[in-house]
Amino acid sequence: MAHMFDDLAHLDDILDATRKIARDYVRGGDDAPVTCRDISAFDLERPLPNTGTGTMSALQRIKDDIVPLLACSIGPRYLGFVTGGTTPAALAGDWLASAIDQNATGPEGSVTSSVEQQVINWICDMARLPRHIFDGTLTTGATASNLLGIVTGRQWCGEQIGIDVDDNGAVALPSFAVFAATPHASMVKDLSVAGVGRNNVIKIATLPGTEATDIADLARKLSQSDAKAKLVIASAGTVNATDFDDLVAIADLCAAHGAWLHVDVDAAFGMFAALDDRRVHLIAGLERADSITSDGHKWLNVPYDCGIFLTRHIGILEKCFRAFAPYLDTGTAGNHYINRGVENSRRFRALPLWLAIEAYGRDGFAGIIRRNCDQACDLANWVAQHPKLDLLRTPQLNVVMFCAKGNDAANRALLNRINATQKLFLTPTVYEGRFGFRAAFSNWRTGANDLAIVVSTLEALLSDQDDA
Numbered sequence: 509m510a511h512m513f514d515d516l517a518h519l520d521d522i523l524d525a526t527r528k529i530a531r532d533y534v535r536g537g538d539d540a541p542v543t544c545r546d547i548s549a550f551d552l553e554r555p556l557p558n559t560g561t562g563t564m565s566a567l568q569r570i571k572d573d574i575v576p577l578l579a580c581s582i583g584p585r586y587l588g589f590v591t592g593g594t595t596p597a598a599l600a601g602d603w604l605a606s607a608i609d610q611n612a613t614g615p616e617g618s619v620t621s622s623v624e625q626q627v628i629n630w631i632c633d634m635a636r637l638p639r640h641i642f643d644g645t646l647t648t649g650a651t652a653s654n655l656l657g658i659v660t661g662r663q664w665c666g667e668q669i670g671i672d673v674d675d676n677g678a679v680a681l682p683s684f685a686v687f688a689a690t691p692h693a694s695m696v697k698d699l700s701v702a703g704v705g706r707n708n709v710i711k712i713a714t715l716p717g718t719e720a721t722d723i724a725d726l727a728r729k730l731s732q733s734d735a736k737a738k739l740v741i742a743s744a745g746t747v748n749a750t751d752f753d754d755l756v757a758i759a760d761l762c763a764a765h766g767a768w769l770h771v772d773v774d775a776a777f778g779m780f781a782a783l784d785d786r787r788v789h790l791i792a793g794l795e796r797a798d799s800i801t802s803d804g805h806k807w808l809n810v811p812y813d814c815g816i817f818l819t820r821h822i823g824i825l826e827k828c829f830r831a832f833a834p835y836l837d838t839g840t841a842g843n844h845y846i847n848r849g850v851e852n853s854r855r856f857r858a859l860p861l862w863l864a865i866e867a868y869g870r871d872g873f874a875g876i877i878r879r880n881c882d883q884a885c886d887l888a889n890w891v892a893q894h895p896k897l898d899l900l901r902t903p904q905l906n907v908v909m910f911c912a913k914g915n916d917a918a919n920r921a922l923l924n925r926i927n928a929t930q931k932l933f934l935t936p937t938v939y940e941g942r943f944g945f946r947a948a949f950s951n952w953r954t955g956a957n958d959l960a961i962v963v964s965t966l967e968a969l970l971s972d973q974d975d976a
């Protein structure tokens with residue numbers, strides 16, 4: 509305890525030292541290595557500290573032992589997975605969320621619940637979804653949001669035929685069919701968690717040369733299915749090709765077959781295509797979804813973790829995820845987020861989003877999205893014209909998939925060499941049977957100079973290959 513009270517007495521010193529570490533890290537983000545070559549320098553076997561060293565000394569250890577081994581994923585050339593950085597406003601909001609340390613379960617005596625509601629309203633506005641028809645919750649990520657979609661959708665499907673899955677379990681609804689063309693890996697995981705089964709999906713064909721749902725195949729399979737309860741998973745921007753399903757056609761089919769439509773705003777960021785006037789047509793029909801998954805910690809560039817779940821059936825979500833006990837029943841009016849997701853206790857994760865949206869507005873986020881899409885186009889154009897590279901697919905949004913001419917093994921080795929430069933970070937993918945590199949532009953800091961570094965680094969490696 510002694511250290512804690514000493515620390516409280518020296519809080520200014522601790523916060524100043526913390527601020528300096530954070531400042532140096534964030535300021536250095538443009539040039540810091542985007543991969544860490546060797547994390548084995550971290551001493552995993554250190555014994556448990558008995559008395560502790562106090563925070564100033566522990567902070568120094570973070571500086572010495574941890575910071576040098578980080579991959580600077582907030583940097584502008586970390587193009588792996590779909591990784592947003594952290595805007596200054598979001599960082600400030602996140603710090604304050606920790607300092608405030610509210611348990612954001614509901615409206616009891618604190619404004620956290622109203623702030624979250626406002627964030628959900630603003631997200632609806634950004635995605636051009638009607639507020640108050642859609643409502644929702646912030647989650648730990650798109651994986652959690654997809655789980656909410658499956659569970660809520662299954663409950664609704666059951667209720668249409670008089671079966672209460674929430675009360676009686678999945679076993680009460682044996683006739684439940686899930687249809688999907690390109691479900692994200694997290695969705696497959698969630699199908700297992702929800703007791704549906706990873707393989708228990710009716711696979712829909714994709715349109716030739718794309719990852720988008722073949723509407724005719726979906727129509728056929730919905731008609732052929734004798735399941736009494738049906739859930740269709742659609743994508744708004746698949747994680748590889750960033751293909752968008754024809755959501756209007758899928759919504760029509762769902763209406764005709766009494767199916768729930770869950771849109772995994774695949775890559776969990778496609779929803780914000782709504783902010784780019786040149787791409788808003790891609791999400792036509794999104795407003796007809798029953799439930800929608802998205803993420804804040806990707807394209808909205810707020811720190812981990814922040815997922816988004818929206819639904820037009822908030823009452824069903826609240827039924828499935830209600831946590832009732834007399835000691836929790838305060839009877840306070842307002843949104844009880846404890847009843848809207850897996851966690852009971854929850855971080856005040858609305859605050860970083862609130863601060864970032866307040867600080868930068870719709871235009872600020874639209875700017876990130878437009879720039880990142882343009883950067884993906886520019887890289888794709890460069891790849892397409894390069895004699896040693898193949899573009900695997902023209903990007904629809906912000907992801908470029910490409911590879912060097914040659915076999916998969918050579919490309920795997922090249923990917924390792926690309927990432928070993930520590931100047932850019934790409935992740936692997938397989939597209940139409942070919943191994944490729946995936947560059948996902950989702951960082952607010954990425955600029956023209958970064959694209960130049962990406963191109964020159966790739967060029968140098970390709971010339972080295974010739975020399976070898």
Ligand SMILES: Cc1ncc(COP(=O)(O)O)c(C=O)c1O
Binds near residue numbers: 774
């Ligand atoms: C479509 C889609 N769904 C879900 C996820 C999982 O998101 P999270 O890591 O936030 O759980 C991702 C991540 O890339 C995604 O692209």
